Each structure stands twice: as structure tokens, then as C-alpha cells.
Amino acid sequence: MASAGVEGSAELRIDGAAKRFGEVAALDGVSLQVAPGELLTILGPSGSGKTTLLKVVAGFERPDAGSVKIDGVEITALPPARRDIGMVFQNYALFPHLTVERNVAFPLEMRNIGKPEIARRVADALALVELAGYGERLPRQLSGGQQQRVALARAIVFNPRLLLLDEPFGALDRKLRETMQLEVRRLQRRLGLTTIFITHDQEEALVLSDRIAVMNKGTIQQIATTTEIYERPANDFVADFVGESNIFHGTMNASGSAPGAVTLDGGRVVMVSSNKPAGTKVGVLMRPERFAASGANAFTGEVVESVYLGTSFKLRLACEGGLELLVRQPARGALPAPGARVAVGIDPDAIHVF
Amino acid sequence: MSMRGIWPALPALALLFFFFLFPVVRMLGFSLEGGSLDWYAKALGEGLYLRVFWATFEIALLVTFFCLLLGYPLGFLMATTTPIWATVGFIFVLLPLWTSVLVRTYAWMVLLGRNGVFNRLLIDAGIISDPLPLLHNFTGVLIGMVHVLLPYMVLPVYGAVRRLDPAIVAAAEGLGASTWRIFWRIYLPLTLNGIFAGAVIVFVLSLGFFITPALLGGGRVIMIAVLIEQEVRQSLNWPFAAALSAVLLVATFAVYSLAQRFTRTEPAP
Amino acid sequence: MSRRVLVLACGLIYLFLMLPILVVFPISLSSAPYMQFPPPGWSWQWYERYLDDPQWIDATWRSLYIGVATAILALALGVPLAFSLVRAKFAGRALVERLALAPVIVPTIILSVAVYGIFAKLKLIGTWYGLVVAHTVLALPFVVLVMVAGLRDFDRGLEQAAEGLGASRWRTLTRITLPLLRPSLVSAGLLAFISSFDEVVVALFLAGANMTLPKKMFDNILMEIDPTIAAVSVMQILLVALVLVLIGRFGRGLSGSAR
Numbered sequence: 001m002a003s004a005g006v007e008g009s010a011e012l013r014i015d016g017a018a019k020r021f022g023e024v025a026a027l028d029g030v031s032l033q034v035a036p037g038e039l040l041t042i043l044g045p046s047g048s049g050k051t052t053l054l055k056v057v058a059g060f061e062r063p064d065a066g067s068v069k070i071d072g073v074e075i076t077a078l079p080p081a082r083r084d085i086g087m088v089f090q091n092y093a094l095f096p097h098l099t100v101e102r103n104v105a106f107p108l109e110m111r112n113i114g115k116p117e118i119a120r121r122v123a124d125a126l127a128l129v130e131l132a133g134y135g136e137r138l139p140r141q142l143s144g145g146q147q148q149r150v151a152l153a154r155a156i157v158f159n160p161r162l163l164l165l166d167e168p169f170g171a172l173d174r175k176l177r178e179t180m181q182l183e184v185r186r187l188q189r190r191l192g193l194t195t196i197f198i199t200h201d202q203e204e205a206l207v208l209s210d211r212i213a214v215m216n217k218g219t220i221q222q223i224a225t226t227t228e229i230y231e232r233p234a235n236d237f238v239a240d241f242v243g244e245s246n247i248f249h250g251t252m253n254a255s256g257s258a259p260g261a262v263t264l265d266g267g268r269v270v271m272v273s274s275n276k277p278a279g280t281k282v283g284v285l286m287r288p289e290r291f292a293a294s295g296a297n298a299f300t301g302e303v304v305e306s307v308y309l310g311t312s313f314k315l316r317l318a319c320e321g322g323l324e325l326l327v328r329q330p331a332r333g334a335l336p337a338p339g340a341r342v343a344v345g346i347d348p349d350a351i352h353v354f
Numbered sequence: 355m356s357m358r359g360i361w362p363a364l365p366a367l368a369l370l371f372f373f374f375l376f377p378v379v380r381m382l383g384f385s386l387e388g389g390s391l392d393w394y395a396k397a398l399g400e401g402l403y404l405r406v407f408w409a410t411f412e413i414a415l416l417v418t419f420f421c422l423l424l425g426y427p428l429g430f431l432m433a434t435t436t437p438i439w440a441t442v443g444f445i446f447v448l449l450p451l452w453t454s455v456l457v458r459t460y461a462w463m464v465l466l467g468r469n470g471v472f473n474r475l476l477i478d479a480g481i482i483s484d485p486l487p488l489l490h491n492f493t494g495v496l497i498g499m500v501h502v503l504l505p506y507m508v509l510p511v512y513g514a515v516r517r518l519d520p521a522i523v524a525a526a527e528g529l530g531a532s533t534w535r536i537f538w539r540i541y542l543p544l545t546l547n548g549i550f551a552g553a554v555i556v557f558v559l560s561l562g563f564f565i566t567p568a569l570l571g572g573g574r575v576i577m578i579a580v581l582i583e584q585e586v587r588q589s590l591n592w593p594f595a596a597a598l599s600a601v602l603l604v605a606t607f608a609v610y611s612l613a614q615r616f617t618r619t620e621p622a623p
Numbered sequence: 624m625s626r627r628v629l630v631l632a633c634g635l636i637y638l639f640l641m642l643p644i645l646v647v648f649p650i651s652l653s654s655a656p657y658m659q660f661p662p663p664g665w666s667w668q669w670y671e672r673y674l675d676d677p678q679w680i681d682a683t684w685r686s687l688y689i690g691v692a693t694a695i696l697a698l699a700l701g702v703p704l705a706f707s708l709v710r711a712k713f714a715g716r717a718l719v720e721r722l723a724l725a726p727v728i729v730p731t732i733i734l735s736v737a738v739y740g741i742f743a744k745l746k747l748i749g750t751w752y753g754l755v756v757a758h759t760v761l762a763l764p765f766v767v768l769v770m771v772a773g774l775r776d777f778d779r780g781l782e783q784a785a786e787g788l789g790a791s792r793w794r795t796l797t798r799i800t801l802p803l804l805r806p807s808l809v810s811a812g813l814l815a816f817i818s819s820f821d822e823v824v825v826a827l828f829l830a831g832a833n834m835t836l837p838k839k840m841f842d843n844i845l846m847e848i849d850p851t852i853a854a855v856s857v858m859q860i861l862l863v864a865l866v867l868v869l870i871g872r873f874g875r876g877l878s879g880s881a882r
Binding site: 465 | 646728817834
């Protein structure tokens with residue numbers, strides 16, 4: 001695919017971006033770097049500032065402070081039309097009065113590329129998203145998934161240096177969403193295009209990304225690989241936002257030898273493997289699926305709620321000392337009923353301390 | 355051409371200023387000839403002209419009343435029927451609306467004259483022996499104006515009935531209300547906005563009407579607009595015409611302002 | 624039962640509305656030499672009279688090109704005005720909106736007399752361009768109303784997308800915004816045209832010896848009820864019907880949905 005290739009990818013660097021809207025700080029000193037060919041997902045709830053960040057990168061908002069650089073060149077003041085960035089929005093933004101072909105050809109026409117070249121590149125782009133032959137259709141004749149693929153073709157046909165996707169699959173049903181996620185991933189890898197993906201759906205983030213930047217209230221809470229984010233979240237927010245969690249707070253005990261221990265605020269002591277100094281206030285994360293029938297840390301509790309999920313059971317246990325645990329067990333035997341007493345255990349290295 | 359700011363609006367504003375605002379203000383200024391209010395004294399003081407104002411007002415009220423009577427059923431029907439019939443209804447309303455006032459007025463002359471369609475039909479059928487005086491008088495003007503202004507009443511009523519939440523009517527029906535009751539207690543009060551809007555438009559337009567009274571009135575029905583035209587073209591009495599215009603304008607604005615005061619924004623559906 | 628009564632009543636009211644429109648058709652085809660009803664026979668004579676009379680043809684032609692010029696000028700001024708009203712923030716915007724719609728509220732007789740006063744001074748009486756300017760003032764509110772409604776429903780995300788894809792502001796306007804606004808533009812232009820073509824009162828004052836069609840009709844009606852007027856009326860009705868069909872097919876109403 002000579003027409004859409006690795007030559008397109010670039011490095012993106014944001015330094016200290018800040019933006020206020022009246023009283024509210026939508027962006028509060030955001031810095032990040034995206035390596036060439038990488039897919040970074042910006043994950044966060046509504047109002048976290050992720051859309052504002054995207055607009056700053058795309059050029060639709062000027063930051064109050066900070067800079068945006070592509071391959072070392074500052075573009076902070078450049079208008080969107082000159083940034084050579086491909087964009088896909090949630091509501092597709094396909095031009096309703098143009099055919100699929102004219103839609104995809106649009107950015108090429110804006111760059112005054114010759115007709116034969118345009119025809120060739122449009123055909124290639126449509127083939128890439130598996131919509132060859134759909135050129136003469138109008139957007140309203142296509143399904144949601146097809147429209148999104150046209151939007152994708154249009155975003156990459158002009159060899160952008162960067163690809164931005166703003167919650168593109170929100171309007172699609174679940175199955176379609178999953179298919180499209182994989183398609184985007186496949187396309188991105190194939191083209192080696194530096195990509196930023198915005199979403200509030202943490203499962204989507206985990207599926208797609210090389211790295212994830214978790215945002216809240218205008219700042220980046222943590223930016224790391226998917227594994228890091230899930231298994232070693234840096235703080236309460238990230239731990240809670242990504243995946244299901246049991247989060248407690250306490251103090252590190254004096255640790256003579258490994259493993260260390262944490263005294264939770266409720267009094268219970270939990271054995272962990274962490275070498276944080278004694279006396280530090282820490283957070284403790286135990287993922288529901290890391291509990292086993294027994295382990296170094298044992299808990300027994302009464303079932304408050306139990307749900308059958310096909311492959312697993314999800315149980316809410318009320319344990320001693322007022323501790324409430326969310327536990328996932330492989331579905332074996334009968335679902336424990338509310339009121340039953342269940343015993344679970346978790347080993348120190350399955351617990352994350354932050 | 356930037357789409358920002360007021361710049362794109364300037365050419366239009368220039369046109370409106372030089373060929374609308376300025377001429378009107380200038381003309382109204384003539385009424386204060388010699389720095390006095392004499393012309394206003396004449397316009398508002400002399401019985402002859404007061405009768406003209408009164409006649410204009412009277413006709414406007416009557417026209418509005420009849421337009422209400424005829425327009426509400428039409429708007430109501432159009433808003434509560436199938437889309438196909440509604441479109442048909444629209445054609446029958448829009449076609450007269452956009453047909454030249456002149457054409458419509460001429461047609462009424464054909465219909466209402468002594469040898470016109472109505473009289474000929476009635477005489478030939480033996481119902482009457484002498485033609486009815488339907489033209490060149492108050493009646494003719496009334497009929498003609500109601501016809502011209504009826505669409506202006508139908509459209510706002512249609513809009514208001516359309517905006518009514520059908521669930522409310524369904525609820526009333528479910529609670530056992532009769533058709534008449536539903537009309538009185540639900541439709542009428544909730545579409546008052548549309549009725550009011552239509553009435554205001556019709557009334558204000560009636561005040562300033564020229565063509566229809568000029569042609570159908572036969573010189574016997576003098577409304578303000580007709581008087582103004584006479585004063586300018588025949589008597590060349592600009593200051594007086596200006597004073598009359600000023601009074602008409604004030605009356606028009608007064609009615610509109612009153613209407614604004616009493617119109618409440620409809621609650622969101 | 625009451626529904627039937629309603630339908631019947633409305634049928635009569637519709638008849639009332641359409642009667643004048645319908646009556647001119649048979650009159651225009653009457654073979655009698657003067658106004659007579661019912662017509663004794665059928666003939667094309669009035670249409671022939673119209674087509675043979677250079678004054679009528681001139682007047683029609685004048686009204687046509689004045690109407691077209693008015694539509695063009697009204698769009699050229701009104702569309703940017705609508706853009707400003709919907710998208711720009713500036714002090715006095717509400718006032719500007721009121722001013723743009725004022726020509727509809729102020730009685731036409733007042734406007735006509737006032738403009739007549741100015742034009743007499745400027746020696747613009749009897750000129751076609753003077754009339755175009757006056758008609759544009761009257762047509763502007765329609766253009767503004769239709770365009771503002773169309774702009775309010777416009778999805779600005781499309782413009783953003785176009786910019787992101789490399790289009791300059793101008794190109795976004797000409798390739799995306801205006802083509803998508805075409806239904807509103809068509810409606811606005813046709814409304815402006817028909818309002819000018821039908822316009823009588825201003826024409827009475829400003830046309831001078833160079834008559835527009837309505838002015839000639841007015842004079843004709845005052846002097847005698849000549850069935851030629853009926854023929855002219857029929858043609859005017861057909862023109863309005865044509866315009867309505869065009870608006871229905873290509874245009875967009877004020878209400879929101881493309882009708």
C-alpha cells in the first residue's frame with residue numbers, strides 16, 4: 001500500500017496544555033508524548049477534559065498555555081486545516097450531499113491533487129476499509145458501521161501524520177462496536193499510523209491500546225501500558241475507573257522482612273508484597289477475580305448479593321470488621337445464595353499497593 | 355469573507371438604513387412642519403378624520419373576528435388529519451396566500467358586482483329579483499379582506515394545534531371527556547397562543563390595508579391607508595399624510611407591544 | 624359525528640378561499656366582449672388581447688426581471704445577514720434582528736410613501752433599479768426568516784470536519800455549507816421573487832410611467848372591469864402554483880422539515 005504508509009506516522013508531544021472555560025479548568029497542565037506508530041487511548045469520564053484535549057490537538061481550541069508539537073515542530077497556533085491530522089467523530093460527520101467517493105476524495109481535492117491520482121487513492125482507501133464498490137452510495141444509504149468505515153477511509157486517505165478518533169463507536173451496538181474496534185486496531189497496525197483514541201469505555205481502551213492515559217478533572221492521572229494500568233493503577237481514581245475493584249486504605253506496618261503488611265483503617269491486617277516505608281498511607285487494591293478458595297489472606301463473609309454471569313459468579317460478601325468484598329469465582333456448582341457463608345483467600349502478590 | 359462578527363450583516367443593514375429607516379423617519383418628520391403639532395390636531399381632532407380612524411379600527415376588528423371564526427376550524431382540521439390531506443389543505447391555503455392581492459380583489463369584484471357571479475346565480479335561480487349590493491361598500495370590503503387575511507390566521511392556529519401533545523388529548527378521551535368538552539377545555543385553552551398570534555397579525559395587517567378597500571370600497575370605504583394615499587397623490591398634502599402615518603404606526607406598534615406583553619412562551623413539550 | 628360537521632364546515636371555508644381563484648378561469652375564457660356571467664361561450668380572445676398588447680407584455684417583462692433582480696439582491700444581502708444573526712455575537716444583535724423583520728410590520732403604505740418621497744428627490748421614480756431596491760427591503764424579512772431557520776438546524780460538526788480535512792473557511796462555505804443550505808436558499812429566493820412580482824403598493828408610487836404588471840392591473844381595474852385582467856390573473860395564479868411546486872420540490876419551509 002504505497003499510497004497510505006508508514007511515512008505518515010509522526011511523534012506527538014503535548015507540554016503543559018491548559019485551558020479554562022470561565023471558572024472551569026478543562027485542562028490543567030496536561031503533558032504527554034505519543035511515539036510514532038503508537039495507539040494511545042485517552043480514557044476518562046465525561047467532563048474529564050479528554051474532548052478538550054482532542055480539540056487542542058486538532059486545532060479547534062487554542063490552549064491558554066502549553067504547546068503541541070508534531071515531530072518537534074510547534075503547531076499550537078496552526079489552524080486545523082493546515083495540520084494534516086485525520087479525524088473520526090462519533091456522529092461520523094460524513095457530508096450528506098456527497099457520495100461515499102466524493103466524501104473520501106474531499107481532503108485530496110482540498111490539497112489540489114490531480115483527478116486520476118485522487119481516483120486511485122480513494123479506491124485504495126475504500127478497499128482498505130472493505131467498502132470497495134460502495135463509491136456511488138450516499139451516506140444515508142449506509143448502515144452505522146459502514147458510515148464509520150467511510151469516515152475512517154476519509155481520515156486516512158490523505159496520509160495524515162496523526163489520526164484522532166473521538167468516541168467513534170458510541171452510536172453502534174455492542175457486537176458492531178467490538179468488530180469495529182478490532183478493525184481500527186488492524187488498520188492502525190497495518191498503516192503504522194500514530195493514533196489517539198478517546199473513549200469513556202474502559203473495556204474498549206483495554207482492547208485497543210498500546211498505552212492508556214487516564215484523565216480526570218483536566219489532568220492525567222496515569223499514563224502507562226494496558227497491563228500497568230490494570231494491574232498497577234497509580235491511585236484511587238484509576239483503580240476504580242478501570243475494571244472492577246475492591247479498594248481500601250490503610251497504613252504500612254513496620255516490615256521486618258518481606259512480605260510487608262498493611263493495617264487497614266478498619267483494623268484488619270493484610271499481607272502484601274510491597275517495600276513502601278513503614279507509616280506510609282497507602283491504598284490497597286484487590287481485583288475480584290484474583291480471589292481463590294484459599295490464600296495467605298483469608299476472609300470469610302456472608303453473601304449479601306450473588307449474580308450468575310454464565311462463566312462466573314459475582315458475589316458481594318460482608319466480612320468481619322465491616323469489610324465488604326466483591327469477588328468473582330469461576331462458575332462451578334450452585335450459585336451461593338444470600339445468607340450463605342463463603343470463605344475466600346488472596347495471596348500477597350495478587351494485591352496491589354499504591 | 356469571514357463568517358464572524360457583524361461584517362456580513364453590514365450591506366443589508368446599510369440598505370435597511372438608507373431605504374427604510376431613513377425615509378420613514380424623514381417622512382414622519384414632515385408631520386411636525388413648522389415645529390408644531392397642528393397636523394396631529396387635525397388628524398385626531400376633526401370629526402371627519404376621527405371617523406376614518408374609527409372605521410379602520412372597526413373593520414379591523416370585524417375582519418379579525420371573522421378570520422378567527424373561519425380560520426380556527428381550518429387550522430384545527432389541517433393539524434389533526436393525515437399528512438396527505440394536510441398537504442392538500444396547505445395547498446388550498448398557500449395558493450390564495452401567494453396569489454397577488456390584486457388578482458384576489460379583482461376576482462371578488464367579479465363575484466360581488468351587480469352583474470357578478472353571485473347576483474346572477476341568485477337572480478337566475480329566482481331567489482331574489484334585485485341584485486344585492488355587495489360591492490363598492492362596507493360588505494364587499496369586509497368579504498375581500500377576510501379572504502385575503504384568512505391564511506394569516508390559519509397558519510399560526512395550525513402551528514399551535516400541532517404543538518399540542520397528543521398524549522393530553524388521549525388522556526382526556528380515556529377519562530371519558532366528550533368531543534365538545536375536549537375542544538372547550540383542552541384544545542382552546544392550550545392553543546390560545548396560536549389564536550392570539552394569528553389575531554394580532556390579522557388585526558395589524560387590517561389596519562394598514564390599502565388595495566382591497568381602495569378597489570372594493572368604491573370610494574365609500576375610507577380606511578387610513580386609502581386616506582394617506584389620497585393625501586399624498588391627490589392633495590399633495592405631505593405633512594398631513596405624515597401625521598396620519600405616524601398615528602397608524604403608533605397604533606400598529608401599540609398593538610404589537612400589547613400582544614408581546616400578553617404572550618407567554620409555551621411550556622416545552 | 625362532530626368530526627363530519629367539522630369536515631363539512633371546512634369544506635365550505637376552503638370553497639370560500641378558492642372561489643375567487645377559480646372564478647377567474649372561466650371569465651378569462653369568456654367570448655363576451657365585456658364582463659358577463661355566465662359566459663355565453665368560450666374564446667381565447669382575452670389571452671390574445673394580452674399577448675398582442677405591447678404594454679401588457681412590457682409590464683410583464685418588467686415585473687419578471689425586477690422580480691429576479693430582487694431575489695438576487697435579497698439573497699446577496701439577506702444570507703450574510705442571517706449568518707451574522709445566527710452565528711455571531713455582537714452587541715445589539717436583537718435590535719438588528721428586529722430591524723431586519725421590521726419591513727413586514729410597518730404598513731406598506733407608509734413605506735411606499737416614505738420611499739416615494741426620497742426617490743422623488745433622487746430622481747429614481749420610474750427606474751427599474753429603484754423599484755428593485757424598494758422590493759428588496761420588503762423581501763429581506765422573508766429571506767432572513769427562512770435562512771435563520773435553516774441555519775439553526777445546520778450541523779456545524781460538518782464544517783468542523785471539513786476544516787479538519789484541510790478546507791479553508793471559504794471552501795468550507797462554498798463546498799459544504801451553502802450546498803447543504805440549498806433548500807432554504809431556494810425557498811428564500813422564490814419567496815423574494817414572488818413577493819416582488821405580486822407587489823402593488825410600492826409599485827403604484829415608484830413605477831411612474833414604466834409600469835410593473837401589478838400597477839398596470841391596478842390602473843386597469845380602476846378604469847374598467849376588462850376581462851383581459853382575468854387572463855392576466857389566470858397566468859399569475861399559474862405562476863404562483865408553479866412557484867409553490869418548486870418550493871415543495873426543491874425548497875424548505877419555515878417549519879423545519881424539508882417539505
